[in-house]
Amino acid sequence: MSVKITAAERDALFEQIHARLSGIDEVWLAVEAEDWERAGQIGRDFSDYLRLIVDDLGWDESSSKTFELTTAPDVLRRVFTLMQKRAEERRKVEEGERADLSEREERTSRLMEACRRVLGELGGD
Numbered sequence: 001m002s003v004k005i006t007a008a009e010r011d012a013l014f015e016q017i018h019a020r021l022s023g024i025d026e027v028w029l030a031v032e033a034e035d036w037e038r039a040g041q042i043g044r045d046f047s048d049y050l051r052l053i054v055d056d057l058g059w060d061e062s063s064s065k066t067f068e069l070t071t072a073p074d075v076l077r078r079v080f081t082l083m084q085k086r087a088e089e090r091r092k093v094e095e096g097e098r099a100d101l102s103e104r105e106e107r108t109s110r111l112m113e114a115c116r117r118v119l120g121e122l123g124g125d
Contacts, residue, residue: 002068002069003068003069003076004066004067004068004069005066005067005069006066006067007065007066007067009067010057010067013057013083014053014057016083016086016087017049017052017053017057017079017083020045020046020049020086021046021049021050024046026042027039027042027043027046030042044078045078045082048075048078048079049079051071051072051075052069052071052075052076052079055070055071056068056069056070056071
């Protein structure tokens, strides 16, 4: 079975994996805490990410081509399951941020309207 992704999908996936790889020290923190189960899980996750990059995505910037994913299906399933979970979590955070921003914009608009109205009623000096 051949699975392909677009260049844009590759770039989005690579960006998230690259960001996640910056946390590789989590493995060592789990080892230092002697949390062997956690260290093993994080190690497997990072191993899967690296396999996908090395085997399919590459380290360089994307082109406009389609990418065929040749990494083992079990690795792809694990990576894409984790990435989907992270994307869903991020979407929830972004929705909350948009709601907060909308409320702040609304308060700012009310403040500006109040200032204009009051200054208009007071007349120019």
